[in-house]
Amino acid sequence: METQAQGLIKLVNEKKVNRNPKFLAVASGKGGVGKTNFAVNFSYILANDFNRKVLLIDADIGMANVHILVNVNTKKTLKNILNGEKIEDIIFTTRNFDILPGFSGIDAINEVEDSAVFRFVQNLNEISQQYDYIIIDTAAGIDNKVISFIRASSKTYVITTPEPTAIMDAYALIKSMKKLYDYSDFKVVVNMAKNEEEGLETFERLNSSIKKFLNMEVKLAGVLPATKNIQKTVKKKQIISEVYPSEKFVIQLKKIAADELGEPPPAVKESFWEKVVGFLRRE
Numbered sequence: 001m002e003t004q005a006q007g008l009i010k011l012v013n014e015k016k017v018n019r020n021p022k023f024l025a026v027a028s029g030k031g032g033v034g035k036t037n038f039a040v041n042f043s044y045i046l047a048n049d050f051n052r053k054v055l056l057i058d059a060d061i062g063m064a065n066v067h068i069l070v071n072v073n074t075k076k077t078l079k080n081i082l083n084g085e086k087i088e089d090i091i092f093t094t095r096n097f098d099i100l101p102g103f104s105g106i107d108a109i110n111e112v113e114d115s116a117v118f119r120f121v122q123n124l125n126e127i128s129q130q131y132d133y134i135i136i137d138t139a140a141g142i143d144n145k146v147i148s149f150i151r152a153s154s155k156t157y158v159i160t161t162p163e164p165t166a167i168m169d170a171y172a173l174i175k176s177m178k179k180l181y182d183y184s185d186f187k188v189v190v191n192m193a194k195n196e197e198e199g200l201e202t203f204e205r206l207n208s209s210i211k212k213f214l215n216m217e218v219k220l221a222g223v224l225p226a227t228k229n230i231q232k233t234v235k236k237k238q239i240i241s242e243v244y245p246s247e248k249f250v251i252q253l254k255k256i257a258a259d260e261l262g263e264p265p266p267a268v269k270e271s272f273w274e275k276v277v278g279f280l281r282r283e
């Protein structure tokens with residue numbers, strides 16, 4: 001029989017397992033296309049249906065709202081960590097996945113000394129190694145911070161809807177990243193589609209411009225239908241994947257998650273935080 005001490009040692013060792021996380025950004029050109037709902041439900045599914053360790057980072061500086069969606073109150077931001085607090089104290093767990101809120105504090109990165117930044121990166125690296133997936137919910141548009149997160153991520157899920165303006169803005173984002181940084185690791189999610197056909201048409205419209213003008217291609221991750229149950233759950237601060245697991249939206253999202261799991265893990269340890277902080281400090 002396992003003694004209490006052995007159990008504890010096992011627990012500590014499990015915690016220290018080096019999981020070599022994959023960093024995935026969630027972005028869009030236009031706001032209100034469903035990034036945060038995608039990020040929260042994707043995290044929920046990876047954690048609960050596929051048993052992965054997931055950290056969701058709320059990197060929407062202007063409108064951080066992941067914690068509102070999962071119904072948790074939080075006031076701390078990364079500024080607290082830059083000022084010496086432990087990152088463990090601002091991460092919270094909900095529904096078997098972890099959330100790092102308050103990226104609004106990242107602006108303080110240009111006000112603190114190099115040694116504080118060094119500790120900050122080390123702390124984030126250490127914490128990150130405990131996860132299989134780190135999902136980064138970014139802001140709409142393409143400001144310096146969004147660009148930094150995307151550039152540092154091994155893949156970016158771009159969310160669009162069938163609206164022409166959303167398609168155009170998704171194209172603008174992909175174009176900027178390709179032209180400025182030769183970054184092309186995008187997968188497209190068409191959200192709020194009336195049906196599969198509208199979703200596929202939307203993707204084709206986007207991808208044909210990308211092929212024609214950017215000399216590259218993007219892959220379709222999947223089509224997610226519009227559903228009233230999203231709004232219903234958002235109003236009640238619930239997660240659709242939790243309360244309506246048989247909704248088409250959820251089934252489709254599970255397929256996207258299964259595909260993601262089928263892709264090879266990062267071959268080498270990703271230096272996500274060194275990159276992000278390096279980009280942000282230079283700007």
Ligand SMILES: Nc1ncnc2c1ncn2[C@@H]1O[C@H](COP(=O)(O)OP(=O)(O)O)[C@@H](O)[C@H]1O
Nearest residue numbers: 031032033034035036037192225226227230234
């Ligand atoms: N598939 C969907 N069907 C219906 N409404 C949706 C869907 N996805 C998102 N929404 C709604 O759209 C709004 C914006 O979603 P949100 O995830 O906050 O977008 P973003 O993070 O891109 O700004 C929310 O009110 C949300 O409930």
Ligand SMILES: [Mg+2]
Nearest residue numbers: 035036060065
């Ligand atoms: Mg959002």
